[in-house]
Amino acid sequence: MQEFFMDYGLWLLIGLLVIIGLVFLLSGKDKARDVAQDIAPTPPAQTPPAPFVEPVAAAPVVAPVEPVAPVAAPIAPIAVEPTPAPEPVPVSPAITAVPEGEDDLLRLKGVGPKLKTLLIDLGVTRFAQIAAWTDTDLAAIDARLGNFKGRPIRDQWIDQAKYLAAGDIAGFETKYGKL
Known part of the structure; x- marks a missing residue:
């Protein structure tokens, strides 16, 4: 069994x-x-018809009608404040001196399309910028990342950016996997 x-x-x-x-x-x-x-709904019970009584002509009685005041007060509209756009984070002078153009930030492990857009809005467009971040810069950027807070440290962006800024693709792929 x-x-x-x-x-x-x-x-x-x-x-x-x-x-x-x-x-x-x-x-x-x-x-x-x-x-x-x-x-x-249930149908109403049928009552037997009342006996016929001849109507007597009388003067109609009309009661004065009073206007009815509204019961509820009107609802006030709710004020919604617009969310301000993120301002670029002030960073050290070494970071701002970047040659023209943008690097493909999606090559960093842990950076997707939404995070790339957020970084560009914050003024980060090059691997050299990320590679030159100090602890203060990292804390300032991390505080502005919203739902992505903690990603730069967890995904080691600074170390990854050093490899990519130097053009060391082989070293990057050895440590972080294929691009």
């Missing part, structure tokens, strides 16, 4: 779960019909 459960126990468990699921689904449909019937 133990061998039977060892061999077919998993299938028995799956079958049991399927049966429980079917029972649950089928019982839910019946309840939905019951609820729909409970919600459906």
Whole structure:
């Protein structure tokens, strides 16, 4: 008997779960019909017609109608302040003296399209800039990365950038894998 459960126990468990699921689904449909019937309006009970009484002509009584004041006060609009665009981070003079053009920051391991765009918005466009970062520069950039905070240290961007800025592709691929 133990061998039977060892061999077919998993299938028995799956079958049991399927049966429980079917029972649950089928019982839910019946309840939905019951609820729909409970919600459906019931026809009013019929009362026997009243005996006919001849109307007497009388002057109509009209009550004055008073205007109704609104119950709720109007809802004031919610003021939404726009988020300011990130300002470039001031960095050391060695970083700002970069030749024209941009490097492909996507070659750094751990940098994707969104992070590349964020780095360019912060003024970082070259591997030489990243390779020249000091601890102060790294802390200033890291504070501006939002959801990507901690990535420069964890992914070792400075070390990667040193290899790429020097053009040492073989050394980069040895340490960080194929580009």
